[in-house]
Amino acid sequence: MQVTMTVNGEQVTRDVEPRVLLVHFIRDHxxxxxxxxxCDTSNCGVCVVWMDGEPVKSCTVLAAMAGGRxxxxxxxxxxxxxxxxxxxxxxxxxxxxxxxxxxxMMLTARWLLDHNPDPTEAEIRDAICGQICRCTGYENxxxxxxxxxxxxxxxxxxx
Amino acid sequence: MTTVDANPIGFGRMKRKxxxxxxxxxxxxVDDVQLPGMLHGAVLRSPLAHARIAKIDTSAAEAHxxxxxVITGATLETLGLAWxxxxxxxxxxxxxxxxxxxxxxxxxxVVAEDRYSARDALELIDVEYEPLTPLVDARRALDPGAPVxxxxxxxxxxxxxxxxxxxxxxxxxxxxxKADVVVTQDILYPRVxxxxxxxxxxxxxxxxxxxxxxxxxxxxAPHAHRTLYALVAGLPEHxxxxxxxxxxxxxxxKVGIYPGYVLTVVGSIVTGRPVKWMEDRSENLMSTSFARDxxxxxxxxxxxDGKITGLRVRVLADHxxxxxTAQPTRFPAGFFHIFTGSYDLEAAHCEVTGVYxxxxxxxxxxxxxxxxxxxxxxxxxxxxxxxxxxGMDPAELRLKNLLRPEQxxxxxxxxxxxxxxxxxxxxxLAMDIAGYDxxxxxxxxxxxxxxxxxxGLSFFTETVGAxxxxxxxxxxxxxxxxxxxxxxxTGKAVVRLSxxxxxxxxxxxxxxxxxxxxxxxxxxIDVVHGDTDNxxxxxxxxxSRSTPVxxxxxxxxxxxxxxxxxxxxxxxxxxxxxxxxxxxxxWYVRGSADKAKTIQEIxxxxxxxxxxxxxxxxxxxxxxxxxPPNLTYPFGAYICVVDVDPGTGQVKVRRFIAVxxxxxxxxxxxxxxxxxxxxxxxxxxALMEVMAFDEDGNHLGGSFMDYLLPTSVECPSWxxxxxxxxxxxxxxxxxxxxxxxxxxxPAAVVNAILDAIGVRHxxxxxxxxxxxxxxxxxxxxxxxxxx
Numbered sequence: 042m043q044v045t046m047t048v049n050g051e052q053v054t055r056d057v058e059p060r061v062l063l064v065h066f067i068r069d070h071x072x073x074x075x076x077x078x079x080c081d082t083s084n085c086g087v088c089v090v091w092m093d094g095e096p097v098k099s100c101t102v103l104a105a106m107a108g109g110r111x112x113x114x115x116x117x118x119x120x121x122x123x124x125x126x127x128x129x130x131x132x133x134x135x136x137x138x139x140x141x142x143x144x145x146m147m148l149t150a151r152w153l154l155d156h157n158p159d160p161t162e163a164e165i166r167d168a169i170c171g172q173i174c175r176c177t178g179y180e181n182x183x184x185x186x187x188x189x190x191x192x193x194x195x196x197x198x199x200x
Numbered sequence: 201m202t203t204v205d206a207n208p209i210g211f212g213r214m215k216r217k218x219x220x221x222x223x224x225x226x227x228x229x230v231d232d233v234q235l236p237g238m239l240h241g242a243v244l245r246s247p248l249a250h251a252r253i254a255k256i257d258t259s260a261a262e263a264h265x266x267x268x269x270v271i272t273g274a275t276l277e278t279l280g281l282a283w284x285x286x287x288x289x290x291x292x293x294x295x296x297x298x299x300x301x302x303x304x305x306x307x308x309x310v311v312a313e314d315r316y317s318a319r320d321a322l323e324l325i326d327v328e329y330e331p332l333t334p335l336v337d338a339r340r341a342l343d344p345g346a347p348v349x350x351x352x353x354x355x356x357x358x359x360x361x362x363x364x365x366x367x368x369x370x371x372x373x374x375x376x377x378k379a380d381v382v383v384t385q386d387i388l389y390p391r392v393x394x395x396x397x398x399x400x401x402x403x404x405x406x407x408x409x410x411x412x413x414x415x416x417x418x419x420x421a422p423h424a425h426r427t428l429y430a431l432v433a434g435l436p437e438h439x440x441x442x443x444x445x446x447x448x449x450x451x452x453x454k455v456g457i458y459p460g461y462v463l464t465v466v467g468s469i470v471t472g473r474p475v476k477w478m479e480d481r482s483e484n485l486m487s488t489s490f491a492r493d494x495x496x497x498x499x500x501x502x503x504x505d506g507k508i509t510g511l512r513v514r515v516l517a518d519h520x521x522x523x524x525t526a527q528p529t530r531f532p533a534g535f536f537h538i539f540t541g542s543y544d545l546e547a548a549h550c551e552v553t554g555v556y557x558x559x560x561x562x563x564x565x566x567x568x569x570x571x572x573x574x575x576x577x578x579x580x581x582x583x584x585x586x587x588x589x590x591g592m593d594p595a596e597l598r599l600k601n602l603l604r605p606e607q608x609x610x611x612x613x614x615x616x617x618x619x620x621x622x623x624x625x626x627x628x629l630a631m632d633i634a635g636y637d638x639x640x641x642x643x644x645x646x647x648x649x650x651x652x653x654x655x656g657l658s659f660f661t662e663t664v665g666a667x668x669x670x671x672x673x674x675x676x677x678x679x680x681x682x683x684x685x686x687x688x689x690t691g692k693a694v695v696r697l698s699x700x701x702x703x704x705x706x707x708x709x710x711x712x713x714x715x716x717x718x719x720x721x722x723x724x725i726d727v728v729h730g731d732t733d734n735x736x737x738x739x740x741x742x743x744s745r746s747t748p749v750x751x752x753x754x755x756x757x758x759x760x761x762x763x764x765x766x767x768x769x770x771x772x773x774x775x776x777x778x779x780x781x782x783x784x785x786x787w788y789v790r791g792s793a794d795k796a797k798t799i800q801e802i803x804x805x806x807x808x809x810x811x812x813x814x815x816x817x818x819x820x821x822x823x824x825x826x827x828p829p830n831l832t833y834p835f836g837a838y839i840c841v842v843d844v845d846p847g848t849g850q851v852k853v854r855r856f857i858a859v860x861x862x863x864x865x866x867x868x869x870x871x872x873x874x875x876x877x878x879x880x881x882x883x884x885x886a887l888m889e890v891m892a893f894d895e896d897g898n899h900l901g902g903s904f905m906d907y908l909l910p911t912s913v914e915c916p917s918w919x920x921x922x923x924x925x926x927x928x929x930x931x932x933x934x935x936x937x938x939x940x941x942x943x944x945x946p947a948a949v950v951n952a953i954l955d956a957i958g959v960r961h962x963x964x965x966x967x968x969x970x971x972x973x974x975x976x977x978x979x980x981x982x983x984x985x986x987x
Binding site: 080114162 | 215216218219220221222223224225226227228229231232234315316395396397398399446447448449451478480481482702703704705869870872873875876877878879880881903904905909911912913915917918
């Protein structure tokens with residue numbers, strides 16, 4: 042079947058089997074490998090992307106279900122060569138180690154800050170509790186999100 | 201808050217060099233590798249724990265239009281690859297030929313044009329099984345009449361693998377015989393799984409024209425893999441290139457060679473095209489290296505006033521269906537015999553018996569430092585049992601028995617030589633940070649109100665950095681690691697490593713080591729690793745060995761560069777090398793600070809037309825193969841505070857204080873991150889992680905819906921402290937830290953919970969149901985679901 046959707050602001054159309062998962066569509070059909078695949082059961086959250094502005098676990102969304110919708114992946118966080126404050130925060134606060142859960146964590150963090158610009162620690166922990174990180178013990182992810190909250194996007198940030 | 205220092209040239213907090221690609225989604229993990237014409241593999245796995253294979257019919261799968269090859273054990277037998285050497289004096293089935301021996305064992309391999317078609321074809325393979333009685337309970341493994349799992353081994357009539365002991369049995373028995381107090385406790389460290397977020401996988405590409413096999417593999421030990429492929433498959437080693445790209449966490453899960461890896465190689469040879477295989481989560485949990493599964497009977501003895509005099513333990517070790525534990529050859533129980541921990545006692549003895557069961561092979565993984573986790577948990581649990589028996593505060597009991605600073609270097613009763621330590625200082629610091637006395641007062645007040653609050657302590661001694669090659673090897677390969685440091689003409693540098701990061705930040709840490717030794721800024725130093733064609737030989741990253749072994753190799757190699765730079769600088773300055781002094785980044789003439797040459801100036805001269813002294817070659821580089829003289833012994837004091845809901849048994853970890861001493865910290869930010877991750881592991885194992893089995897050998901933790909991992913809401917905000925006791929034998933004094941917190945933290949959490957509910961012992965994981973049952977006096981057996 043033919044699927045058309047907007048991914049990171051660009052319209053894409055591909056022929057896919059109806060059963061193809063969005064995570065595989067993004068990775069294998071579009072070559073956007075920043076979105077990862079970790080569990081198949083919606084538990085780990087390394088596959089989180091945005092669909093129509095909401096974080097979803099792309100291992101439990103069919104590509105067909107994303108037809109006509111807008112998808113945002115980690116590759117879209119950096120804009121015009123400027124890192125999103127969330128990306129900068131993860132670097133400043135050592136919010137990542139192996140990097141495998143990081144794209145999903147950052148996309149959830151961006152969504153949180155868009156809806157709650159100055160979240161408490163508890164609110165941050167609640168926002169990311171559907172995603173697993175095996176490296177950081179979450180401490181520095183929480184700090185990274187707080188860093189981003191305190192450094193709005195208007196500030197010039199570099200990597 | 202900013203955690204980083206301003207651009208240190210050497211040790212200090214600095215942002216990680218590797219982050220730039222990960223933050224942009226530009227990491228390159230194995231599953232990101234795409235090659236022209238690449239095919240996809242999938243593994244058919246056994247649904248049964250123990251069964252004879254009567255027949256395999258692959259005809260329907262072979263007829264699938266997108267299938268390129270179907271490989272069975274029979275195919276592999278023709279290649280001599282149906283079995284490969286296991287990591288511990290055993291062999292491992294790549295694809296089952298005679299029997300399946302655990303649920304999830306590899307039975308057939310399909311290579312197809314895409315991921316989905318390969319999976320479809322698995323459904324078309326018809327395997328006829330004749331079910332056999334499974335052996336699930338390790339405690340029944342040596343019973344007469346128990347089903348014999350390894351009848352493939354000629355003459356094998358039981359499930360016994362090995363007996364091993366350490367310490368002095370007679371002396372220990374004598375100490376116990378005269379002791380005032382003896383406490384005995386059965387303690388299970390259940391089977392758990394490292395569960396890195398990235399599962400295991402590989403891409404293999406055999407170029408038939410050049411004969412070169414290129415492998416992209418999720419491996420923590422690329423060189424060891426290459427050599428083993430050469431030894432096992434007879435492939436010429438110089439024609440094998442193993443690339444370990446970005447690795448999405450390892451924790452010991454990615455050390456060994458799995459059947460799937462061998463199968464991608466065979467698949468590429470058979471089809472002439474590159475083949476990718478990535479296991480899914482259930483395959484990862486059910487078939488790859490698990491951890492622990494130690495059934496321990498511990499006994500501790502002491503004087504009435506709390507002086508510990510002896511410790512002995514009898515262990516039944518469940519190794520699964522094949523003995524594929526990854527540890528130095530001479531140590532079938534890993535480093536478990538450091539089970540005397542951090543205490544000064546008169547005698548100790550341990551006996552370990554390994555057995556086969558119908559479960560997946562493995563046992564040494566999950567940041568365990570070759571089973572120091574089991575050892576630390578045993579001693580820290582049983583010391584609390586002793587405190588309970590004596591009616592002593594667990595902190596007081598520990599302070600009374602900890603090794604004293606003046607006892608180092610300390611030879612423990614099972615032969616380990618602890619290099620350095622100041623244990624009471626670390627414990628007192630942890631108690632200060634925690635506010636220990638106030639916590640006990642709070643606990644007392646809460647108990648009077650019927651509220652359950654617990655405080656748990658753990659003091660651990662690690663033994664890492666394996667190891668001296670005279671007595672440590674894996675499959676005959678000595679555990680020394682190479683490093684090369686090369687300074688380019690313009691003063692930038694490259695360092696090449698044998699070890700492989702899985703998130704530990706090697707690209708930053710190792711650049712900082714070179715920076716510290718040579719004064720070249722870390723951003724000017726490229727770290728090359730994870731590619732056997734471009735790095736020196738070494739055994740890889742596990743057992744917290746990267747900094748203790750490879751870090752030393754890099755330091756020595758960099759110092760050789762510095763020594764050579766001194767001779768060249770002397771020629772440039774027309775001075776005697778003996779008259780030069782080093783200040784980070786330059787050699788200068790003693791007493792004449794203005795007569796100096798920077799490392800960058802020296803590098804250019806080394807590659808230029810300067811007339812070099814007799815016997816000195818041009819260029820500026822150094823190498824080292826580091827053979828550690830001893831292991832290193834990081835240690836730490838942990839305190840956990842929990843609240844337990846008396847109505848439900850639900851545990852809330854309220855605080856966790858961790859004081860770690862790993863010697864000097866190269867990048868404190870990275871060290872703290874390593875500790876944070878290990879503390880979460882401890883909370884996970886103590887509260888929720890377990891791989892249990894039912895009576896048919898069905899794996900009851902085969903997905904993340906059943907194998908639970910801690911999330912951000914189960915973990916508290918960690919409170920860290922540090923003391924610094926350098927290792928006297930490491931060139932940088934550093935000890936390693938990667939697994940310290942995983943080793944030390946589970947006992948603190950368990951001790952806290954049992955302290956809260958007033959129960960001497962209950963086995964992990966302390967789920968609400970288990971806590972509730974423990975409060976009623978009948979805790980579950982957590983490794984089995986047999987009713």
